[in-house]
Amino acid sequence: MSKPQPLSGFPELLPRHRIVEQQVVDHLRHAFELHGFANVQTRSVEPMDQLLRKGETSKEVYVLRRLQADDANSDAGLGLHFDLTVPFARYVLENSGKLQFPFRRYQIQPCWRGERPQDGRYREFWQADIDIVDRDTLPAHYEIEIPLVMADALRGLPLPGITIHVNNRKLSQGFYEGLGIGDPEETLRIVDKLDKIGEEAVVRELQEKVGASLDQAEKCLALAKISSTDTSFADEVRALGVKGDVLEEGLEALTELVEVANKRAPGLVRADMSIARGLDYYTGTVYETFIDGQRDLGSICSGGRYDTLASDGKTSYPGVGISLGVSRLLVPMLRAGRLDASREVPTCVLVALSDEESRWEASDVAAKLRERGIAAQVAPAAQKYGKQIKFADKRGIPFVLFPATEEGGPEVRDIRSGEQEPVDLDSWTPPAADLKPGIVAAE
């Protein structure tokens, strides 16, 4: 077998980069749990009819087939999920009798899309989602809480600054309806492409595809250009002269969100009427998150409120959620060297080996350290001590421990300073910063 090549769109990390990813995910997980979110893990596959039910994602789905199946389509009923929202909605319906509502859950898993890999988009990528789902009705305060929880979870991580851009479907759709536009949903999808296709094309498509007049199309564009970090957006929207109950509901909801967020997390949110979200299922607040100064990279954390995604006909389970693109955020930073781990192994102490016969005694020494939570491994071979120290050095293992010999008791060496001193195996503890590898952020 010749040397394998990476598969485009399926990023894999070296061990030291994986340490960073793992610590970021652990940090998120801990934060979500502090906020009372329970973890759920759904299977990787869904029936194809589920996957194709909503939104414009059908082209991206990976269909499964068993290699030995009788014909090429015999197993084509299953595909890999392309997000964590659709599987979660299905999970809620399937287990509705066994879950307590409102149900707060987080989910951190890979998703798959058969897209052309480009622009930080991957064919396999990890997402971290939080959602709150209730039965029949969902209080609006969860639409405010969700972005605050995500921001809280990201706090303390060495990541670039972000702003969560918020809008409300009621505001946009109410505005289009107030304007007299016939197909508000298609209008949303066209406005959603503003960043990609530009203003002129949006105005043209609105005229061609939803039959808007030039004046209507320009008002839609004018709405999309309104944006503020305070609540002044509402007056700007009203100044466009469109009226309607749904629009007013949207304005009030978004105003409250901005007010609360500005008190609790100043600088976190921006009301931004260009945020539309392509997916059909959103019905209230919608979120997209941009790294400050890098909106061209696209949203790294998106979501919104959905009222009808999970419904069995009798009961509906409205929800609101937000999804962090873990791979999308981290992989480019890791590849650019902007994040790294302080060492590439969990090992804190290498137990040196004087001769091969003493391997299992050295192993007892390592076990003693592990009992007190200190990661330790025994040297692979009884080479010269200089070589064993080099072994530790290459991996960033900070300490080498020399077990007791006939000449004297055990000693521990900090291989960075070269300082070596006698050690009591039952009490010695490394400095807290050395116990586990940490994340190092480049300037």
Place this chain on the structure above:
Amino acid sequence: MSKPQPLSGFPELLPRHRIVEQQVVDHLRHAFELHGFANVQTRSVEPMDQLLRKGETSKEVYVLRRLQADDANSDAGLGLHFDLTVPFARYVLENSGKLQFPFRRYQIQPCWRGERPQDGRYREFWQADIDIVDRDTLPAHYEIEIPLVMADALRGLPLPGITIHVNNRKLSQGFYEGLGIGDPEETLRIVDKLDKIGEEAVVRELQEKVGASLDQAEKCLALAKISSTDTSFADEVRALGVKGDVLEEGLEALTELVEVANKRAPGLVRADMSIARGLDYYTGTVYETFIDGQRDLGSICSGGRYDTLASDGKTSYPGVGISLGVSRLLVPMLRAGRLDASREVPTCVLVALSDEESRWEASDVAAKLRERGIAAQVAPAAQKYGKQIKFADKRGIPFVLFPATEEGGPEVRDIRSGEQEPVDLDSWTPPAADLKPGIVAAE
């Protein structure tokens, strides 16, 4: 959409069971890291030629196809991995220039096999693997270390007792060669089926498929029936009168393993000549692990030494590893109610709400608790306090905190005892056992 039904072979857990699974996985992860194993996460897909390269697994692979691909086979070059060993071997080759050898890694991910779901076998299942891979040569002491690490990782978990059954390919193959049997690998595969097809069928197949004489076939069977928890197996094997250098090498290696393991983890291993492992790539020690008294459930933790799995023609990377079937072990125990979580949410404290207007003040109280690592959430609505306490009770949240009102300072109530007392928000800490949900094992 009507109520969805579970997919056979794709187990999913309720939140409280997921807590158990997550804590077991965290426990394993922590233990592997204490032993200096670095985590690796490989992509879910491998090129089909990789997946079909070794062993008898081709029939089980799930092939991927993009739904919108031009023809049914255009993307058929990729399949979902069926274990974590093949992807790891590919990862080692692909990144050989960037890894430090010997390389100790653990990997905890789902695998997929399109088998008929039955007998505790799933189509999607989680495995936890540890492997040590070196360049060119791999010292034999790692074959002893690997099962000891896995046993150490399982220690402290509320799981049934296990025994790791060990054999050595050199012993079996050397024995068959010494006997004069022409196809030792096919012989191994036939002997591997002993549990499934029985003694008679093994003897018959050995005669029919590898041309063994009745005497040779019966000697193979006699070998497979040798088993001991001490090193007495070696004399029993030698008593069968077969000789050869490879056989002797295998006997010595297995004897050393049993000796060391019996000192370091008494009762853990059993030398068992019936352990053959179906896969082609093993070349030294092999492991299978049975729950005590339940060998019929099959092995929950298997592996072995492989010398040629990862080789680019110039350099080879011999390794040894063992793979714990996390789903296979846990899902039946969870479904049988033998393991459970002490509550179904991470929340330790529910902050009660006197009226909807005070939601964000209550939220400040929750934030204060979270700063000190106490998981807290605010009640979903300002219902009567009795209802809010019931909300906590239904989820197993142990404490309800009533924020300060005009009448008095904040109070905390242990809803199990009903005791309620004034609380200092800056210092109150729940008992350690209540801070997070724990695993509860049924008698």
